[in-house]
Amino acid sequence: MKNFMALFATPVQRVTGILAIVTLYVTLANGLLPPDSFLYVSDYSVTLLGKYLCYALLALSVDLVWGYCGILSLGHGAFFALGGYAMGMYLMRQIGDRGVYGNADLPDFMVFLNWDVLPWFWAGSDSFIWMVVMVVLAPGLLAYIFGVMAFRSRVSGVYLSIMTQAMTYALLLAFFRNEMGFGGNNGLTDFKDILGYSLQSGSTRLSLFIITAVVLWLAFFICNRIVNSKAGKIVMAIRDAENRSRFVGYNTASYKVALFTFSAVLAGIAGALYVPQVGIINPGEFSPINSIEMVIWVAIGGRGTLYGAIVGALVVSYAKTRFTAIMPEAWLFALGGLFVLVTLLLPKGLVGLWPTLKAKAQQLWPKTKEQAL
Amino acid sequence: MKQQASVMGATENLVPDTRHGVILYMENVSVSFDGFKALNDLNLYINDGELRCLIGANGAGKTTLMDVITGKTRPDQGKVNFGQQIDLLKLNEAEIAQAGIGRKFQKPTVFEALSVYENLYLSLKMDKGIWCSLWHKLNGEQKDDIERILATIGLTEQRHGLAGNLSHGQKQWLEIGMLLAAKPRVLLVDEPVAGMTLQETERTAELLTSLAGEHSVVVVEHDMSFVRSIARTVTVLHQGSVLAEGTMAQIQSHPDVKRVYLGEEST
Amino acid sequence: MILFARLIFLMLFIVALSWPLKAAEFENFETALTALPEANFKSLPELLEAIAELDDQRVSSLFTHLSKGEVYFQKSDKQVFYVVDQADGTANIVDVISGEVVQDINKNQLSKVKTTNSIRSGIAQLQAQLNLNHQDSAIRLNAAREMLADVTRISDKRLADRQTKEENSAVADILILIAALKELSKEDSAAQLAALESLDSSLEPDVRQVLVAASQDKERYSPEVQIKIKATLASIENQRNLYSYAENIFFGLSLGSVLLLAAIGLAITFGVMGVINMAHGEMMMLGAYTTYVIQQCFPNLIEYSLLIAIPAAFLVSGLVGVLIERSVIQFLKGRPLETLLATFGISLILQQLVRTVFSPLNRQVIAPEWMSGSWQINPVFSVTFNRLYIIIFSLIVFFMLLIFLKKSALGLHVRAVAQNRDMARALSIRSNWVDAATFGLGSGIAGIAGVVLSQLTNVGPNLGQAYIIDSFLVVVFGGVGNLWGTLVSAMTLGVLNKFLEPITGPVMATIIVLVGLVFFIQKRPMGLFPQKGRAVE
Numbered sequence A: 001m002k003n004f005m006a007l008f009a010t011p012v013q014r015v016t017g018i019l020a021i022v023t024l025y026v027t028l029a030n031g032l033l034p035p036d037s038f039l040y041v042s043d044y045s046v047t048l049l050g051k052y053l054c055y056a057l058l059a060l061s062v063d064l065v066w067g068y069c070g071i072l073s074l075g076h077g078a079f080f081a082l083g084g085y086a087m088g089m090y091l092m093r094q095i096g097d098r099g100v101y102g103n104a105d106l107p108d109f110m111v112f113l114n115w116d117v118l119p120w121f122w123a124g125s126d127s128f129i130w131m132v133v134m135v136v137l138a139p140g141l142l143a144y145i146f147g148v149m150a151f152r153s154r155v156s157g158v159y160l161s162i163m164t165q166a167m168t169y170a171l172l173l174a175f176f177r178n179e180m181g182f183g184g185n186n187g188l189t190d191f192k193d194i195l196g197y198s199l200q201s202g203s204t205r206l207s208l209f210i211i212t213a214v215v216l217w218l219a220f221f222i223c224n225r226i227v228n229s230k231a232g233k234i235v236m237a238i239r240d241a242e243n244r245s246r247f248v249g250y251n252t253a254s255y256k257v258a259l260f261t262f263s264a265v266l267a268g269i270a271g272a273l274y275v276p277q278v279g280i281i282n283p284g285e286f287s288p289i290n291s292i293e294m295v296i297w298v299a300i301g302g303r304g305t306l307y308g309a310i311v312g313a314l315v316v317s318y319a320k321t322r323f324t325a326i327m328p329e330a331w332l333f334a335l336g337g338l339f340v341l342v343t344l345l346l347p348k349g350l351v352g353l354w355p356t357l358k359a360k361a362q363q364l365w366p367k368t369k370e371q372a373l
Numbered sequence B: 001m002k003q004q005a006s007v008m009g010a011t012e013n014l015v016p017d018t019r020h021g022v023i024l025y026m027e028n029v030s031v032s033f034d035g036f037k038a039l040n041d042l043n044l045y046i047n048d049g050e051l052r053c054l055i056g057a058n059g060a061g062k063t064t065l066m067d068v069i070t071g072k073t074r075p076d077q078g079k080v081n082f083g084q085q086i087d088l089l090k091l092n093e094a095e096i097a098q099a100g101i102g103r104k105f106q107k108p109t110v111f112e113a114l115s116v117y118e119n120l121y122l123s124l125k126m127d128k129g130i131w132c133s134l135w136h137k138l139n140g141e142q143k144d145d146i147e148r149i150l151a152t153i154g155l156t157e158q159r160h161g162l163a164g165n166l167s168h169g170q171k172q173w174l175e176i177g178m179l180l181a182a183k184p185r186v187l188l189v190d191e192p193v194a195g196m197t198l199q200e201t202e203r204t205a206e207l208l209t210s211l212a213g214e215h216s217v218v219v220v221e222h223d224m225s226f227v228r229s230i231a232r233t234v235t236v237l238h239q240g241s242v243l244a245e246g247t248m249a250q251i252q253s254h255p256d257v258k259r260v261y262l263g264e265e266s267t
Numbered sequence C: 001m002i003l004f005a006r007l008i009f010l011m012l013f014i015v016a017l018s019w020p021l022k023a024a025e026f027e028n029f030e031t032a033l034t035a036l037p038e039a040n041f042k043s044l045p046e047l048l049e050a051i052a053e054l055d056d057q058r059v060s061s062l063f064t065h066l067s068k069g070e071v072y073f074q075k076s077d078k079q080v081f082y083v084v085d086q087a088d089g090t091a092n093i094v095d096v097i098s099g100e101v102v103q104d105i106n107k108n109q110l111s112k113v114k115t116t117n118s119i120r121s122g123i124a125q126l127q128a129q130l131n132l133n134h135q136d137s138a139i140r141l142n143a144a145r146e147m148l149a150d151v152t153r154i155s156d157k158r159l160a161d162r163q164t165k166e167e168n169s170a171v172a173d174i175l176i177l178i179a180a181l182k183e184l185s186k187e188d189s190a191a192q193l194a195a196l197e198s199l200d201s202s203l204e205p206d207v208r209q210v211l212v213a214a215s216q217d218k219e220r221y222s223p224e225v226q227i228k229i230k231a232t233l234a235s236i237e238n239q240r241n242l243y244s245y246a247e248n249i250f251f252g253l254s255l256g257s258v259l260l261l262a263a264i265g266l267a268i269t270f271g272v273m274g275v276i277n278m279a280h281g282e283m284m285m286l287g288a289y290t291t292y293v294i295q296q297c298f299p300n301l302i303e304y305s306l307l308i309a310i311p312a313a314f315l316v317s318g319l320v321g322v323l324i325e326r327s328v329i330q331f332l333k334g335r336p337l338e339t340l341l342a343t344f345g346i347s348l349i350l351q352q353l354v355r356t357v358f359s360p361l362n363r364q365v366i367a368p369e370w371m372s373g374s375w376q377i378n379p380v381f382s383v384t385f386n387r388l389y390i391i392i393f394s395l396i397v398f399f400m401l402l403i404f405l406k407k408s409a410l411g412l413h414v415r416a417v418a419q420n421r422d423m424a425r426a427l428s429i430r431s432n433w434v435d436a437a438t439f440g441l442g443s444g445i446a447g448i449a450g451v452v453l454s455q456l457t458n459v460g461p462n463l464g465q466a467y468i469i470d471s472f473l474v475v476v477f478g479g480v481g482n483l484w485g486t487l488v489s490a491m492t493l494g495v496l497n498k499f500l501e502p503i504t505g506p507v508m509a510t511i512i513v514l515v516g517l518v519f520f521i522q523k524r525p526m527g528l529f530p531q532k533g534r535a536v537e
């Protein structure tokens, strides 16, 4: 037992272990158990869990820049959405002539708009490889350009936050326009299959869930490596005293640009994994409130700790699902209240609560601990 | 040729050319803030390996001078060179630091969320690019360096504690330690003994004197007894330009200085 | 259209023929009426023409009823009546001559004076001529304007007649234009050139249309005249452009003043105090809802509702602001990003609160009479009163605030606390109180902005959200902590937006401005008018 617990000593091991157990359980329960069993996990739940894991990945990316580098991005939703659109374009092309208009080359919405050729930026979108490239490139490039401009000219703090918000807001407006060529208001939807596997089938959904879990684990592992490397320490130094870091000899702008870009790519990947599972991507994903919600996941979970971000995303998303089902009006009250309470009372988030609780527990029951030893 | 080298900005390879014995050149430097001249046509030369004290009344422009050298403030006019060939006005703060100019601020600033050890680790002289930082592991020599510095600044005990938890004086020391770790050619030290006890002041004086020779040290200080104890050459700044320069004795007998600085003090 | 023109022509032809004969001339209204029942489609226009000649008050009303098909006559004695159908199905029968209601006649005994489409349009023209002689100068002006579209409707003689009598200068100006257009249609180049002289720089759309048509007509106009026409058109076009610029600037300034109102509250809380309040938009929303509530509570005081709403909204939003400051923001001093998040939470709560209390749908706020209408400066440029008032109002608020901050004790304390809290406290300024008051002030002004917004956009729970990003950008663009900068930046952004809109469409204009600002902030992170000095760092 003690050996087993030792497996969960470090955060990395904890996250790895829990992710592995959950994934394994969901796979087995969904694949092997009969649907009427108490322990059965339905296809619906699998997809829901997959969605949560995408959020967790997104939260990780927000935490990386905010928690570790003090860059409060209110525009990470834009990177998420761009990744999602890249995936959505691919899925759209996979529909082929099975759309309502039966046009093999053009997605339905283009036929509807009386377009007769694919716009240039849709070129190559029917290739899976190209899609993967775009999932990385689209958010990465935007973040890189934005980052270079902002960080080189030393925009920081709330200015930067508002600039990121303006960025996603501008994209929101742009993507709402039909002329943009991304389906306007309705976005991209009615997907049929991915790499030839039907998106409706249970096994595809399960596979997508597993893939998401693996990607999340991988991202966590890499982020963990980064924040514990010397570069991670530098990033934290920049967060606390950017000027000082410059006088120590670090080109802080390039560190920030690199981190911001990497984080945007993670967000884009999260978006790309999200779209096939929920079956739609529309401009709503660009709306500033979405980006703010991501920030609250991280704040609640505990910023500056990677697993805190994951915990926050899962807890808040679950609460949202629950709340909106029982009393939808209350959700915004709850969310708003959370913002206020967490910033006022829980600056370190739920994860920060843990050590305090442990200390309390030890104070209350010092004996039990001794007995156990 | 020499000009080109500095433009190219390959800072790691830039070694200041000190064949004339001077490491810092400041010529006709002026800085104004909304018309107020913080530095006014200032000329100052720091020799390689010397320990120089800068004194002057509040607002004389001492901190501004350091700001100009380290790239924090851009002068309106003038020339600032590191060695003969490196034009500091063409480099940014990070490049200047990498070229070998270290600075201790008037108000101690350390990385509060990092441990004392990590503070020193980040300050070590090495490649400061991202790629290198991602994969970097400390080698034995670097570890020894850090240990030695920890001993020098008396923070071996607190090595794993957060820098933010140190006392004011300890932060001062840590900042000096960070300077040492960077092994700069020139150390700019702004009011190092403010807030230190008498013994600590003495230790600082000892440390700074021992550093001179291998490094060039520029110290700004108001504490005249401290200045007297370390100074070989003293430069007096007044209203943004150099009023007098020389040994402590020369300065004290300098008529201008008597009039505007020491004179004021005695009344 | 061509048919119509031909008919008119025909009619005028007939009139012209009949003129010298004086065939249909009547002594008075009564005798003319006797001819009405006998007239057929062919003779009716002629008859009406003659009636129009009569100098009688009743003519206009006869024409009105005739064009509505409400004129009947009794078969037996040819007496003429108006039959006006009432809502309850009965008919009101009025004697045309006496103007009295007649009780003892049944509608069945009457038969209708039938008209055709072309006759009715003829009537409309006759009425325009009649109106040209109306006592009311506004009606005359309108009639004259209408006449511009087709100057053949009025004879030279009558026009000249009118011109000698006209006292109102605006009407006289139009009459000159009519005369000039008539000259222009004559086959005499000298007259044409003279006419063009007086048409020069007229902004009437009809004049421009006639000229555009004339510039195509190579037969009627000699090359020399053609050149002159082109020149006249060009100068008209110039004038029109000038006024469309003026209009754009006016629209831009009015948008700018909305931005200004939205942003100055923020310029205080964010600029002076350094507190970033994401619930600022919701303070505006509260102001707008206050207006709505006041209109609901005092439905018979709609005309004064805005005047009541302005102080009320100031109080409501201001108090909520103080509450927020005391309960949340004061605990987050010096932690801007946390403040941002917490106030964002508050904005969500306020939005949802409004949704729960009032409904998620937009509420209708009524515009008082005096806010509607416009001031027609010339045919292509008019200034709507609501926009004009908003510009004036926002400037008043701005300057009052400026003076308040500069001159009052609170203003001094606010600036002192913003610059150095500890020092201010040492000077026994109660910094807590100052903070609350400042925040209340900023929020209260946002509330006032809400009252104004209620006159321009839908009042709904999302009202504030739409403005928060804009307001921040205005403040940042102008330079934080600089009220003048806020003024300049709000107006610049407003005008810029309105000039881009016709070129790119409203959405693209917004996007371009946003992206432009993002670039701008990068170039000048401290805004147009940065604060200087060490304190900034």
Ligand SMILES: Nc1ncnc2c1ncn2[C@@H]1O[C@H](COP(=O)(O)OP(=O)(O)OP(=O)(O)O)[C@@H](O)[C@H]1O
Residues within 6 Å of the ligand: B033, B037, B038, B056, B057, B058, B059, B060, B061, B062, B063, B064, B065, B106, C532, C533, C534
């Ligand atoms: N960023 C700035 N904006 C405006 N004025 C400045 C700025 N920086 C420095 N000054 C002014 O320049 C003058 C010189 O300042 P500086 O800090 O160099 O003086 P100092 O010699 O270091 O004084 P002290 O001994 O008190 O530290 C002062 O009057 C100061 O007010």
Ligand SMILES: [Mg+2]
Residues within 6 Å of the ligand: B062, B063, B064, B106
């Ligand atoms: Mg100083």
